[in-house]
Amino acid sequence: MYILIVEDDEPQFNLVKSGLEKLRSFSNARIERIATEFDFQKKIEKIAIEKPDIIIMDVMLKWTFPSRVMPPSPGDMDRAGIRCEKLLSENEETKNIPVILYTVLSKDDLNNELPKRTNVKYLDKDFNANTIAKEVFSLIS
Amino acid sequence: MTNHLDRKVSTIVQLALDQNELNGIVRVLKVIADSLDACCCILWETDPWVDTKADPPTGNLYVFARWICDEIEMPLKELPIDSSINGLAIVTNQTQKTADVRDNKDAYTRHNWIYDEDMTSMCAVPIKFDSEIINATLSVYRRLNVNPFTEEEQKFIEQIALLIPPLYQAIRDKVGRKLLSEINEIIDKAEMQIKVREKEETSVSQLTQPDSKSRSENDGLTEVTKALEDICLKVAETFQCVETSLFLENKLENENQFKLVATNFDDWTSAKKTYSSERDSNHLTGWVLKNQTPVNIFDLGNFEKDKEKLQEKYHDINWKDSLKIKRAAGQILNLPVDDNPTLSFMAVPIKKGNELLGVIRCCTAMKDPWFFADRQLDLLQMVAVQISRFWSWALQHLEEKKEIKVWETFIKKISELNAKVQKRIDKSDVDEEELYRQILELAKSSIKNSDILSIRLRDDKTNQLYFAKIHGLKKKLSKVEIQTRETKRFSLEKSCNKNVPLGVLVFQEGVGRSVMNADLENYKSETFPETKRIIITPIGIQKEIQGILDIRGTSDKPFPPHALQMATLLGQQLGLYLSLWESEKQQRQVFEDLFHQTKSPVRQIFARTLDLLQSIDYEKWDQSNDEIIVKIKDKTLMLRGVARKAQKVIFNAGVFKELSNDGKLKLTEPKIKRLLFNETIKLLIEAFQDTKLLLDSSQNIKFYVERNGLKQLDNIHVKVDMDFFEQAINCLLDNAGKYSFENTTVRISAGEVKKDQNQYFSFAVNNEGFEIKAENINKIKERYYRGVGAKDSTGEGSGIGLWVVDHIMSAHEGELDINQTDSNGRNEIRLLFPISGR
Numbered sequence: 001m002y003i004l005i006v007e008d009d010e011p012q013f014n015l016v017k018s019g020l021e022k023l024r025s026f027s028n029a030r031i032e033r034i035a036t037e038f039d040f041q042k043k044i045e046k047i048a049i050e051k052p053d054i055i056i057m058d059v060m061l062k063w064t065f066p067s068r069v070m071p072p073s074p075g076d077m078d079r080a081g082i083r084c085e086k087l088l089s090e091n092e093e094t095k096n097i098p099v100i101l102y103t104v105l106s107k108d109d110l111n112n113e114l115p116k117r118t119n120v121k122y123l124d125k126d127f128n129a130n131t132i133a134k135e136v137f138s139l140i141s
Numbered sequence: 142m143t144n145h146l147d148r149k150v151s152t153i154v155q156l157a158l159d160q161n162e163l164n165g166i167v168r169v170l171k172v173i174a175d176s177l178d179a180c181c182c183i184l185w186e187t188d189p190w191v192d193t194k195a196d197p198p199t200g201n202l203y204v205f206a207r208w209i210c211d212e213i214e215m216p217l218k219e220l221p222i223d224s225s226i227n228g229l230a231i232v233t234n235q236t237q238k239t240a241d242v243r244d245n246k247d248a249y250t251r252h253n254w255i256y257d258e259d260m261t262s263m264c265a266v267p268i269k270f271d272s273e274i275i276n277a278t279l280s281v282y283r284r285l286n287v288n289p290f291t292e293e294e295q296k297f298i299e300q301i302a303l304l305i306p307p308l309y310q311a312i313r314d315k316v317g318r319k320l321l322s323e324i325n326e327i328i329d330k331a332e333m334q335i336k337v338r339e340k341e342e343t344s345v346s347q348l349t350q351p352d353s354k355s356r357s358e359n360d361g362l363t364e365v366t367k368a369l370e371d372i373c374l375k376v377a378e379t380f381q382c383v384e385t386s387l388f389l390e391n392k393l394e395n396e397n398q399f400k401l402v403a404t405n406f407d408d409w410t411s412a413k414k415t416y417s418s419e420r421d422s423n424h425l426t427g428w429v430l431k432n433q434t435p436v437n438i439f440d441l442g443n444f445e446k447d448k449e450k451l452q453e454k455y456h457d458i459n460w461k462d463s464l465k466i467k468r469a470a471g472q473i474l475n476l477p478v479d480d481n482p483t484l485s486f487m488a489v490p491i492k493k494g495n496e497l498l499g500v501i502r503c504c505t506a507m508k509d510p511w512f513f514a515d516r517q518l519d520l521l522q523m524v525a526v527q528i529s530r531f532w533s534w535a536l537q538h539l540e541e542k543k544e545i546k547v548w549e550t551f552i553k554k555i556s557e558l559n560a561k562v563q564k565r566i567d568k569s570d571v572d573e574e575e576l577y578r579q580i581l582e583l584a585k586s587s588i589k590n591s592d593i594l595s596i597r598l599r600d601d602k603t604n605q606l607y608f609a610k611i612h613g614l615k616k617k618l619s620k621v622e623i624q625t626r627e628t629k630r631f632s633l634e635k636s637c638n639k640n641v642p643l644g645v646l647v648f649q650e651g652v653g654r655s656v657m658n659a660d661l662e663n664y665k666s667e668t669f670p671e672t673k674r675i676i677i678t679p680i681g682i683q684k685e686i687q688g689i690l691d692i693r694g695t696s697d698k699p700f701p702p703h704a705l706q707m708a709t710l711l712g713q714q715l716g717l718y719l720s721l722w723e724s725e726k727q728q729r730q731v732f733e734d735l736f737h738q739t740k741s742p743v744r745q746i747f748a749r750t751l752d753l754l755q756s757i758d759y760e761k762w763d764q765s766n767d768e769i770i771v772k773i774k775d776k777t778l779m780l781r782g783v784a785r786k787a788q789k790v791i792f793n794a795g796v797f798k799e800l801s802n803d804g805k806l807k808l809t810e811p812k813i814k815r816l817l818f819n820e821t822i823k824l825l826i827e828a829f830q831d832t833k834l835l836l837d838s839s840q841n842i843k844f845y846v847e848r849n850g851l852k853q854l855d856n857i858h859v860k861v862d863m864d865f866f867e868q869a870i871n872c873l874l875d876n877a878g879k880y881s882f883e884n885t886t887v888r889i890s891a892g893e894v895k896k897d898q899n900q901y902f903s904f905a906v907n908n909e910g911f912e913i914k915a916e917n918i919n920k921i922k923e924r925y926y927r928g929v930g931a932k933d934s935t936g937e938g939s940g941i942g943l944w945v946v947d948h949i950m951s952a953h954e955g956e957l958d959i960n961q962t963d964s965n966g967r968n969e970i971r972l973l974f975p976i977s978g979r
Contacts, residue, residue, distance in 0.1 A: 008837075010836075010839075011779060011834075011835065035837060035839060062933065062934055062935055063933035064933060064934060065837070065839075065883060065934055066879075066880050066882050066883075066910050066911060066934045067883075070929075070930045070933060070934070073933040077932060077933065
């Protein structure tokens with residue numbers, strides 16, 4: 001079982017990870033993290049090869065960590081996760097990977113931007129690790 | 142007829158057709174005289190009052206045109222019809238020829254001047270000169286030493302006499318066409334000059350600031366006045382008169398005042414330069430204006446003698462003999478003192494349809510003919526038509542320009558007011574009374590003839606309209622009266638009462654319903670009985686009506702055409718200001734409410750977390766539970782870190798609120814403490830521990846506190862508001878952590894420093910991260926400023942952190958000192974606190 005979590009807030013990642021690990025089904029799962037949108041873009045090919053069983057995607061992501069040469073950003077960081085999901089759906093190898101959009105933004109905030117494919121689910125970020133874990137379980141099973 | 146006389150006829154005809162001025166007829170007379178070896182050739186015409194049927198005939202003949210050879214002087218201008226050979230020719234309608242005028246002594250002997258000049262023979266042929274009846278003669282004179290006129294010569298003269306009227310008509314027509322054509326050219330040129338000048342002015346004002354100073358001082362009439370002066374010159378030249386003057390009304394300045402706009406005459410002895418059609422009808426020019434009838438008076442010098450006949454022709458016309466005018470005319474014409482000049486006068490009203498624009502007059506012919514003929518009056522009327530068109534165009538053009546200028550000024554003032562109001566709203570510093578005063582003053586200055594202006598707003602509690610501001614109440618009203626008006630209220634309750642005040646009606650009918658008194662019949666105001674005209678417009682936009690703007694005129698002068706539009710715009714503008722102000726107040730209120738609601742819970746979380754950490758005695762726990770203890774400690778520390786961050790955000794929100802309201806921070810006296818080493822080091826370490834906890838471990842950012850400098854705190858006095866101090870430190874550490882490059886160290890140091898001759902205690906945070914350029918140092922402290930890459934690399938923040946820290950330091954009379962990135966790529970930001978003692 002390979003679960004990929006795209007989350008720029010490390011404590012939040014740890015919270016989700018610990019919630020998942022508590023469930024017996026995921027106790028031995030390989031749980032990895034991508035922290036920024038730029039990083040996600042760089043690793044899309046690796047994702048296509050390794051094909052995680054599920055991706056938990058934060059929507060509001062930082063573009064990249066501070067560096068001496070900053071790559072040009074695509075703009076609105078509040079929709080980074082939506083752009084990442086689009087990359088997945090446009091790739092033959094990754095379009096079938098289920099995705100949970102895990103975000104503090106409400107459905108109304110996202111409006112017409114919610115992806116249309118059936119294996120993408122929206123989940124309100126209530127900071128309760130059990131909620132996300134249960135959702136992952138139900139999607140995968 | 143001999144051949145040479147035949148040839149002379151064609152010569153004469155050709156010569157006449159070549160003439161370009163009325164005086165050209167004299168050249169024709171010269172050729173006639175030369176052809177007949179005559180010394181004098183005169184065209185005599187009857188005056189308007191001649192009666193050839195009377196017995197004896199009455200009236201005079203006057204010289205219409207003459208050619209006299211140089212040796213002869215002829216002082217005579219007129220002859221009585223009843224005792225002259227010329228008169229006889231007219232009365233009998235027969236050529237009168239005589240070999241020697243002295244032979245006719247008994248009957249027609251008023252030819253003394255002929256005797257004196259040794260002229261003996263003459264031939265006078267009667268002609269119809271621009272008339273249905275015989276009213277003129279062509280007379281030719283020979284000197285003593287020349288034979289009398291032969292039969293053949295008489296026939297020649299008779300033939301020529303028949304040609305004179307049509308030839309003169311041809312000259313007159315040509316001169317008339319030339320005059321009208323020249324006037325058209327003058328007018329076209331003036332219009333072109335105005336258009337070119339205005340185009341240049343527009344280009345200049347587009348390149349520079351739209352400031353009235355960049356435009357010329359030309360009020361638009363300079364070119365018009367010059368053109369009219371040129372027209373007067375041309376007319377005077379054509380009609381050969383001393384004076385041609387134009388009096389015109391400029392409704393944009395004064396109504397029913399016809400001012401001297403142009404003239405060819407420099408010397409005004411009478412000095413009447415303005416006429417009123419109502420008050421000045423006892424003046425000739427005034428009479429023409431009042432009766433709008435052209436006038437042609439033969440000789441004002443005979444006014445009293447001819448009064449009855451003149452008043453029969455021109456009802457009630459009158460003229461006061463003014464010696465001054467006679468003398469002035471005599472001087473100009475270079476006449477002997479006792480020689481009264483002929484004061485011929487003609488004036489034509491200038492009209493556009495039924496509207497009177499002014500009058501053009503010509504006065505005092507300078508040479509033969511000394512009188513203006515009716516045919517010249519006709520030509521002057523054509524000139525009047527041209528002037529009418531030109532002047533109407535000029536006034537309309539001026540009015541349009543004035544209107545544009547009025548709107549430009551209005552828009553400029555609205556823009557200035559917008560900027561002022563925006564500034565006030567941003568600072569939450571709106572002075573309501575001042576705002577209303579400015580709106581009413583703007584309305585008054587833009588809408589001419591507005592005298593009483595008011596703003597009435599709705600009182601939600603009582604559902605009434607009340608006066609928020611009244612402008613323009615006369616001082617002569619008593620204080621009681623003024624107060625009564627200012628405190629009057631108007632119910633907005635729907636009622637069956639038919640006499641609903643207009644303001645209430647406009648308010649109830651909602652947006653778009655601006656009213657001018659043209660919409661009303663028999664409107665009477667109880668509150669302002671002096672109202673003669675009124676505009677009422679809603680204050681607000683779309684359905685949000687907050688009140689009405691009420692503008693009244695108390696004189697007979699009308700509102701300008703743009704009044705209703707301007708009033709409507711002002712009403713909307715005021716409505717917009719009030720709405721914006723209300724929105725700003727609501728936003729601030731919401732912000733304050735949220736702040737108050739979240740402040741307590743966050744503080745409680747932080748306090749309870751600290752309490753939890755402090756109350757756990759790890760040593761008492763069972764060793765076998767080490768892992769659990771460590772986990773609990775880690776998680777509690779994480780909780781403290783999160784709570785500290787939340788507290789920092791809430792604290793900043795509180796500071797933001799305070800700065801928005803008051804503009805500066807005040808230190809809280811009970812919280813001011815002296816910094817000591819132990820407490821301070823503990824605070825710093827906890828702060829950076831919490832900061833580090835919230836950073837991504839993958840970036841491997843380290844923190845290091847240098848202790849040595851901090852120890853100085855025990856030897857000097859540095860007093861701070863502890864909450865503000867902690868907030869400032871948290872902010873600097875948070876920024877340093879967020880913006881540092883991976884695998885670098887954030888260093889915190891402290892110590893005494895000197896800056897700008899002042900001694901401070903400095904807390905410095907030093908890191909390796911995004912570059913701080915010298916030109917951005919001041920910007921960084923500005924509210925909302927985010928550096929390049931800031932949002933991309935953090936995904937959070939509002940840009941108010943350093944702005945808050947800057948104010949915290951100002952409150953301490955210290956300084957937030959930001960330095961640009963050094964050559965090693967390191968940034969340093971310092972908090973400089975004043976040292977209060979040692």
